[in-house]
Amino acid sequence: MDKAFPRTPAPPYYAVIFSSRRSAVEAGYEDMALRMAELAQQQPGFLGMESARDAQGFGITVSYWQTLEDITAWRRHAEHRLAQQTGRRDWYRHYELRVARVERAYNKPD
Amino acid sequence: MDKAFPRTPAPPYYAVIFSSRRSAVEAGYEDMALRMAELAQQQPGFLGMESARDAQGFGITVSYWQTLEDITAWRRHAEHRLAQQTGRRDWYRHYELRVARVERAYNKPD
Numbered sequence: 001m002d003k004a005f006p007r008t009p010a011p012p013y014y015a016v017i018f019s020s021r022r023s024a025v026e027a028g029y030e031d032m033a034l035r036m037a038e039l040a041q042q043q044p045g046f047l048g049m050e051s052a053r054d055a056q057g058f059g060i061t062v063s064y065w066q067t068l069e070d071i072t073a074w075r076r077h078a079e080h081r082l083a084q085q086t087g088r089r090d091w092y093r094h095y096e097l098r099v100a101r102v103e104r105a106y107n108k109p110d
Numbered sequence: 111m112d113k114a115f116p117r118t119p120a121p122p123y124y125a126v127i128f129s130s131r132r133s134a135v136e137a138g139y140e141d142m143a144l145r146m147a148e149l150a151q152q153q154p155g156f157l158g159m160e161s162a163r164d165a166q167g168f169g170i171t172v173s174y175w176q177t178l179e180d181i182t183a184w185r186r187h188a189e190h191r192l193a194q195q196t197g198r199r200d201w202y203r204h205y206e207l208r209v210a211r212v213e214r215a216y217n218k219p220d
Contacts, residue, residue, distance in 0.1 A: 002131055002204050004168045015127060015210050017172055019160050021112055021220065050129050052162040052170045056113045060162045060170040062127055068213075094112050094220035100125050100210035103178075110131065110204035 002110050006048020006064060011102045013047055014065045020095035022057035029091050032083050039079060045070025064102070071099060113114050116174060117156020121212045123157055124175045130205035132167035137208070139201050142193050149189060155180025181209060 022029070035102030040046055045066035065071050074080060087095070148157060148182070150156055155176035163169030175181050197205070 003203060004131060004166075005129060005206055011208075015208065017125060017127065017160075017212075019115060019172070021114060048200060050168075050170060052129075052164045052168050053160055054162045054164065056114075058160075058162050060160060060172060062129070062170060062172075093217060094115060094218060096115055096217045097215065098121075098125065098212045099214040100212040102127075102146075102208045102210040104209040105207065107206045108198055108202060 003103050004049055004050060008047050008064050008102075008105065011105055013102050014068060015100045016063045016065065016071055017100060018061045018063075018095065019097075019100040020059055020061075021093045022053070022059070023091055023093045025090045027090075028086065029064055032091070034088070036080060036083055039077070040074065043070065043074050043077070046074075068099070114158055114160060118157050118174050118212075118215065121215055123212050124178060124181055125210045125212050126173045126175065126181055127208040127210060128173075128205065129207075130169055130171075131203045132163070133168070133201055133203045135200045137200075139198065142196070142201070146190060146193055149187070150184065153180065153184050153187070156184075178209070188195045 037049060040049060040063060047064035047066060049063040051059065051061040054102065147159060148175060152157060157174035157176060159171065159173040161169065161171040175184070
């Protein structure tokens with residue numbers, strides 16, 4: 001079983017699609033990313049997360065949630081807010097964040 | 111302007127989130143990926159695409175579309191169908207495909 005793929009329930013559920021280009025600032029980034037992944041998992045309604053970043057610093061992270069309210073609560077989480085602020089200022093040159101409702105899902109499991 | 115980020119309109123619109131683990135099969139993969147990116151751009155309702163793959167072969171590609179009908183038409187495109195078949199058989203060890211309706215979007219442009 002490939003752990004890069006979260007096991008999500010049957011739709012509908014929600015996805016937060018976060019696409020980003022890293023800046024050159026390394027200080028604090030790895031620790032924050034690990035801590036946020038750990039913290040997200042403890043939040044109500046969290047269903048899973050997947051993430052890929054290429055050698056040029058472009059990455060996509062998708063987290064999955066039961067409801068929009070769960071996403072709002074996570075966005076407002078104090079420690080997460082601090083990470084967001086530093087992210088905007090230091091770690092990301094550019095990012096796009098989209099909240100979407102997953103309506104259908106297909107797969108080829110390994 | 112960072113070309114890794116497509117410029118999408120105000121929501122609502124649709125996203126196809128394709129997460130995949132590559133197999134060891136290289137033959138034909140790069141050509142197909144380039145050709146599909148080129149072909150997708152020519153389809154009605156195509157809004158943009160973003161993609162990241164890490165050194166371990168785990169990748170996420172998100173394409174954006176105006177309507178669900180546009181996504182269905184692209185899925186049924188003959189040349190794309192052929193790529194899908196070979197993908198399932200040869201290029202991907204595991205994949206997950208999710209169709210989602212983008213409801214909100216935020217960004218920090220560069």
